[in-house]
Amino acid sequence: MADAGVGALPVVNGDAVIGIVTDRDLVVRAMARRLPPRTRVETIMSPAPATVEVDTAVAVTVMKMRAAQVRHLPVVAEGRLIGMVSFDDLFWRLTQELADLAAVVDAARRIPETFHGTRKAPLLDG
Secondary structure, eight states, rough: TTTHHHHHHHEEEEEEEEOOOOOOOIIIIIIIOOOOTTHHHHHHHHESSEETTOOOOOOHHHHHHHHTTTTTEEEEEEEEEEEEHHHHHHHHHHHHHHHHHHHHHHHHHOOHHHHSSSSSOOOOOO
């Protein structure tokens, strides 16, 4: 996990997600108990994790994370694992969307009053 720079890994049986192992699981369930390095992952994994479908909206995914009190969710398509999403991924995405929205609002503030309907547009000659 450290080499890959990730905080969680899915545990699968075939294509089905059967668990998840997080950095916290390793610390609390393995290291704190001084379990040997050859301990089977099923001993420390969180079984039957919440998952999201690939087309799940960001806001729904955040709500699902909050409800499950987790920071990582496996992403599935028709029950088959296709990736992972983290709270940090979603936070970065939402931050970018807010920055884009702020840019639109800022640009709208710079539009002359004529386009906002507070002043009549001048008549064109011709």
